[in-house]
Amino acid sequence: xxxxxxxxxxxxxxxxxxxxxILAGLILVFxxxxxxxxxxxxxxxxxxxKNHPPTLLHPFGTDYLGRDILSxxxxxxxxxxxxxxLTVLIGGGIGTIIGAVTGYLGGFIDELLMRINDGVTAxxxxxxxxxxxxxxxxxxxxxILALSIIFIPSFARIMRSEFLVQRELDYVRNAKLMGAGxxxxxxxxxxxxxxxxxLPAFAIGFNNAVLAEAGMSYLSLGVQPPDxxxxxxxxxxxxxxxxxxxxxxxxGIVIIVMVLGFGLLGRTWxxx
Amino acid sequence: MESDKTxxxxxxxxxxxxxxKGLLQVTDRISFQLKxxxxxxxxGESGSGKSVTALAIMGLLEKxxxxxxxxxxxxxxxxxxCSQKEYExxxxxxxxxxxxxxxxxxxxxxxIGSQAEEMLLLHDTKSDPIKRxxxxxxxxxxxxxxQGESLYDKYPHQLSGGMRQRVMLATAMxxxxxxxxxxxxxxxLDVTLQSKILELIQKLNREYKTAVLFISHxxxxxxxxxxxxxxxxxxxxxxxxxxxxxxxxxxxxYTKQLLSASVGRDYKVSKxxxxxxxxxxxxxxxxxxxxxxxxxxxxxxxxxxxxxxxLYQGETLGIxGESGSGKSxxxxxxxxxxxxxxxxxxxxxxxKLQPRMxxxxxxxxxxxxxxxGWLLEEPLRLQxxxxxxxxxxxxxxxxxxxxxxxxxxxxxxxxxxxGGQRQRTAIAMALMTKPEFLILDEPVSALDVTVQExxxxxxxxxxxxxxxxxLFISHxxxxxxxxxxxxxxxxxxKIVESKKTEVLFGQPENxYTKQLLNAMx
Numbered sequence: 001x002x003x004x005x006x007x008x009x010x011x012x013x014x015x016x017x018x019x020x021x022i023l024a025g026l027i028l029v030f031x032x033x034x035x036x037x038x039x040x041x042x043x044x045x046x047x048x049x050k051n052h053p054p055t056l057l058h059p060f061g062t063d064y065l066g067r068d069i070l071s072x073x074x075x076x077x078x079x080x081x082x083x084x085x086l087t088v089l090i091g092g093g094i095g096t097i098i099g100a101v102t103g104y105l106g107g108f109i110d111e112l113l114m115r116i117n118d119g120v121t122a123x124x125x126x127x128x129x130x131x132x133x134x135x136x137x138x139x140x141x142x143x144i145l146a147l148s149i150i151f152i153p154s155f156a157r158i159m160r161s162e163f164l165v166q167r168e169l170d171y172v173r174n175a176k177l178m179g180a181g182x183x184x185x186x187x188x189x190x191x192x193x194x195x196x197x198x199l200p201a202f203a204i205g206f207n208n209a210v211l212a213e214a215g216m217s218y219l220s221l222g223v224q225p226p227d228x229x230x231x232x233x234x235x236x237x238x239x240x241x242x243x244x245x246x247x248x249x250x251x252g253i254v255i256i257v258m259v260l261g262f263g264l265l266g267r268t269w270x271x272x
Numbered sequence: 273m274e275s276d277k278t279x280x281x282x283x284x285x286x287x288x289x290x291x292x293k294g295l296l297q298v299t300d301r302i303s304f305q306l307k308x309x310x311x312x313x314x315x316g317e318s319g320s321g322k323s324v325t326a327l328a329i330m331g332l333l334e335k336x337x338x339x340x341x342x343x344x345x346x347x348x349x350x351x352x353x354c355s356q357k358e359y360e361x362x363x364x365x366x367x368x369x370x371x372x373x374x375x376x377x378x379x380x381x382x383x384i385g386s387q388a389e390e391m392l393l394l395h396d397t398k399s400d401p402i403k404r405x406x407x408x409x410x411x412x413x414x415x416x417x418x419q420g421e422s423l424y425d426k427y428p429h430q431l432s433g434g435m436r437q438r439v440m441l442a443t444a445m446x447x448x449x450x451x452x453x454x455x456x457x458x459x460x461l462d463v464t465l466q467s468k469i470l471e472l473i474q475k476l477n478r479e480y481k482t483a484v485l486f487i488s489h490x491x492x493x494x495x496x497x498x499x500x501x502x503x504x505x506x507x508x509x510x511x512x513x514x515x516x517x518x519x520x521x522x523x524x525x526y527t528k529q530l531l532s533a534s535v536g537r538d539y540k541v542s543k544x545x546x547x548x549x550x551x552x553x554x555x556x557x558x559x560x561x562x563x564x565x566x567x568x569x570x571x572x573x574x575x576x577x578x579x580x581x582x583l584y585q586g587e588t589l590g591i592x593g594e595s596g597s598g599k600s601x602x603x604x605x606x607x608x609x610x611x612x613x614x615x616x617x618x619x620x621x622x623x624k625l626q627p628r629m630x631x632x633x634x635x636x637x638x639x640x641x642x643x644x645g646w647l648l649e650e651p652l653r654l655q656x657x658x659x660x661x662x663x664x665x666x667x668x669x670x671x672x673x674x675x676x677x678x679x680x681x682x683x684x685x686x687x688x689x690x691g692g693q694r695q696r697t698a699i700a701m702a703l704m705t706k707p708e709f710l711i712l713d714e715p716v717s718a719l720d721v722t723v724q725e726x727x728x729x730x731x732x733x734x735x736x737x738x739x740x741x742x743l744f745i746s747h748x749x750x751x752x753x754x755x756x757x758x759x760x761x762x763x764x765x766k767i768v769e770s771k772k773t774e775v776l777f778g779q780p781e782n783x784y785t786k787q788l789l790n791a792m793x
Contacts, residue, residue: 170637174701177607177629179654192641 017268023261027254031081034074042071043226051244061246063236069250076228077254083144083222083229084209091148092205095155096198100186102156103163114160117153125150126212130221138221147212151205158201162194196269203266207259214255230255279450279483280306280329285342287324287333298324299507301342306451311477311484313498313515315491315530317720318691321507322487326453329485330369331359347450365395368444372456374436378428385424388412388443395447407446414479415442415472434465438472445476452476453485458493462594462747464791470497489720491534492750495519503527533725539732539755540588540773548620549709549741550583550606555615557598557605572612575601577765579615583709588735588742590756590773592749592788598765599745603629603713606743619709628702632714634694638686644697645682648672651704667704674737675700676730692723696730703738711743716751728755749792753777761785 013021040058046066054061060069098117102110120128132146166172167190175189191198210230216222217231225232230251237247282304288297299321306312316322327333329344331351344351346367351359371377379387388408392399399407405424412420415438428436437457444452454473458466470493477484488494494501495515502512503526511524522528557576576598583589593599604610606617607627631637638647648668669679675696686694695715702710715731716724728751734740746752752759753773760770761782769782780786 170631170633171639173604173609174629174631174637174698175639175650176609177627178651178701178705179626180650184654189639189642193639195641 014268016264020261020264020266020268023257024265025261027077027081027258027261030074030254031078034078038068038071038074040068040071042067042075042228044068051240051247053244054246060250061244063233063247064240064244069233069246072228072233073230073250073254076230076233076251077258079140079223079227079229080210080213080217080231080255081258083140083147083213084206086144087147087151087209087213088202088205090144091151092155092202094148095152096159096191098152099156099159100163100191103160104167104182104186104190106164110160113156117156120150120153121157126215129212129216130219133216133221138224140223140227143213143216143222147209147216151209155201155205158197159194162197163190166190166193199269200266203262203269207263207266210255210258210262277308278305279308279347280485281343281345282325282329283343283345285325285328285344286340287321287328288338288340290336290338295340297340297507298337299504302504302507302509303342304502304509304512306483306485308450308483309477309481310500311474311486311498313494313501314485314487314504315489315494315501316487316504317489317722319506320504322504323455325504326369326455326485326487329451330363330367330453331356332369361395364391364449365447366449367451367453368447368449369453369455370437370440370444370457372459374433374440374460377440378436380428383425383427384431384439388439388446391443391446408442411442411446412439414476415439415445416468417442433461434469437461437465437469441469441472441476445480445482448480449482451485452482453487455487456489457486459488459490463749464594464787466493467791473497491519491530491721503530529722533721537725537729537754539728540757541586541732541735547585548582549585551580551616551618551620552582552606553580553616553618555579555602555605555613555617557601557610557613559601559610560612575765576605576613579762579765579767581760581767581770583741583743585708586739586741587758588744588756590752590759591743591745591762592747592752592759593762594747594788596764597762599747599762600713602762603711603743603745607711626705626707627709627711628705628707629711629713630695630698630702630715633718634691634698635718637698638694638701640686642685643682644672644684644686644689647686647697647701648682648704651701655705671700671704674734675703676726690723691719692726695719695723695727699727699730699734703734706738708739709741709743711745713745714747715744717746717748724751731755749788761788 044067046062049058049062049066051064052058052062052066058068058070060073063069063072098113102113129143129146129150132149133142136142136145172185172189175185180189213222213229214231214234217229218235220235223229223232233251234248237244240247282302284301284303285299286297286301287299288295302325304312314322314325324333324337328339329346329351331354333339339352342352346362385405385408389404392404392407409420409424412423417423417435417438431439457473458469461469473484473486474497476482486494486498498515500513501515501518503510505526511518511522511527518527519531522531555576556574556578558572559575560572579602581589591599591602601610605613607629645665645668648671649664652664652667665682669682672679672681677693677696677700681689686697689697712731716727719727731742735742744752744756756773758770758772759776760767761784762768763784769776769780769785776785777789780789
């Protein structure tokens with residue numbers, strides 16, 4: 001009986017989906033464990049163990065201050081994960097609402113918001129985020145804010161085009177005839193039908209946020225020392241690239257796994 | 273004109289699709305022959321495997337589909353397992369195909385002339401440009417495209433559906449193919465155009481001795497055009513023979529069912545009632561025209577032009593017209609979906625009557641992300657008529673039963689339902705708040721004939737049970753004739769004639785009505 005169910009499940013998931021789930025699952029485990037436990041204090045300096053290669057006690061080695069890399073990667077992944085998640089939820093959420101409302105209503109409000117949107121899109125997005133951070137100052141919360149703002153236009157555009165298509169369908173007319181109000185039509189009737197577009201967009205957005213956060217922390221604009229984030233760790237490793245390559249390799253691999261895992265998951269969400 | 277030379281022989285053809293759940297067989301050992309100069313009808317409802325068979329002959333099956341067994345012999349050559357290269361030589365030159373949807377079968381960015389000429393470029397490499405153009409123009413002339421020269425440089429969007437279908441036919445016939453496959457070529461066209469395209473196919477068949485495999489779900493069309501026909505049902509060939517024989521003495525149960533559906537029962541109730549439910553006076557409806565720039569002045573297009581009529585309690589009023597006649601727009605104005613109108617819409621005896629509507633496309637009118645139960649309860653929630661969850665569920669289940677659907681459907685999603693079942697659900701949804709008046713906008717036009725019949729009889733039954741008044745909009749005269757007590761004929765936004773059904777069909781007065789009735793098959 002159990003064997004039967006297992007076989008069914010196996011055929012249900014494609015290779016892409018399975019790989020995506022395993023990789024994303026690994027990251028999630030890393031993040032959740034990192035919330036409660038790290039083998040060492042991630043900020044504890046140990047002068048005796050500077051740039052030590054991986055050993056049994058420090059499986060990923062130690063950095064230039066003798067801090068345990070495994071512990072720092074766990075904390076850093078957690079930081080990157082939550083910053084990216086918040087960014088995509090805030091930016092994607094606002095973008096979705098704007099796109100949904102403008103796409104459904106059309107007319108003047110649509111023109112107005114879309115032209116503002118075009119304005120924001122006209123700037124290279126990372127550059128815009130850098131300028132914003134430059135104005136409001138570096139820090140965890142500030143890069144969430146800056147990245148959220150540059151995420152809004154793309155989500156608004158995607159959702160608008162979806163709503164333009166959906167609003168012409170008869171089920172929307174039917175809902176109107178039954179007396180449903182604008183907000184009920186937008187959020188209860190139409191929004192669930194855009195999930196094939198929305199979920200992959202969120203997954204891709206999450207990935208972009210991971211890379212953007214890593215990039216900004218690398219430039220010391222994001223997470224501030226001594227806190228760890230994946231980008232921060234990459235940035236710190238660069239002076240020791242030849243002597244202690246694990247300083248760069250380990251956070252690099254985690255970034256790749258994270259982006260790949262959620263990217264693959266997002267693709268399969270779209271096709272279902 | 274018919275000779276004994278066999279052009280196409282299909283033997284035991286089985287085709288299957290690879291799906292996630294394994295192989296799904298769609299046709300089961302189909303066999304038939306097509307002789308030179310013959311028109312063979314292939315009848316079947318959607319999902320019967322008729323289009324797949326046509327695509328298999330043309331070698332155009334999609335990647336997931338496979339020919340499982342059997343043979344396709346064309347001019348003595350085996351096509352099953354033949355390479356794409358060999359197919360490329362045959363397609364266009366020896367065999368050609370015309371599709372159902374003229375709106376999408378032409379490339380929108382190329383001129384009509386260059387698209388037609390491409391056929392010659394590929395198959396008649398020796399000819400020079402002047403000769404090619406001559407040849408194309410000659411065929412345009414033959415297919416009734418009289419403005420040949422100027423048409424040559426036009427783009428598809430500048431042409432009407434009927435003209436596009438003529439262009440498709442002209443292009444298909446350019447190389448004088450031995451076989452023409454026409455896959456529902458008239459289904460997307462208005463009735464008056466339909467008969468003209470059919471005549472054209474007949475003419476081309478006579479002049480070029482091209483064998484035609486004519487695929488349709490419309491028995492009237494098949495009867496008019498084809499000498500011989502065969503009937504597909506669920507991938508199997510149910511019956512075949514001479515059309516006359518088939519239509520007069522059908523042997524199989526399914527054929528009989530199909531025939532009785534196409535002849536159809538009469539659902540009229542001729543009890544005339546006096547009280548007026550709705551009167552429309554001098555109603556005009558406008559659509560905003562798309563503006564090109566942000567600041568340009570907004571202009572309107574008048575779609576319905578000064579329409580007046582009255583609807584009596586308990587009657588069924590039919591509105592018939594071709595696409596673009598404004599009948600759907602009228603429905604939307606009456607239901608309140610379009611508000612940009614002048615004139616009066618008066619619902620008698622009540623402050624505000626909430627008309628409900630059933631739409632044409634059962635695939636678009638149900639929200640795909642909600643369960644049937646949710647959909648049925650939504651009108652109750654919106655009308656503040658909803659009670660406890662249990663009450664709502666009870667109401668929904670009752671309505672499922674009354675519309676002939678199993679109660680288990682409460683948990684299902686629209687995806688799992690067939691077209692007919694979806695339309696039943698749409699009707700159930702419309703009836704949840706117990707309205708008196710229902711607007712039916714082409715409610716059976718997207719359905720197969722046998723399903724059409726079931727939905728019509730359901731509507732007739734519900735009319736009795738709920739004491740409903742219907743406004744029935746359709747382009748299909750045979751349906752309107754059987755279902756409606758009174759008919760308004762619409763043409764270019766106006767009602768040109770309005771009479772009792774028998775009177776209208778007996779003595780049409782208006783010129784357009786006569787034309788419409790003549791085109792009816």
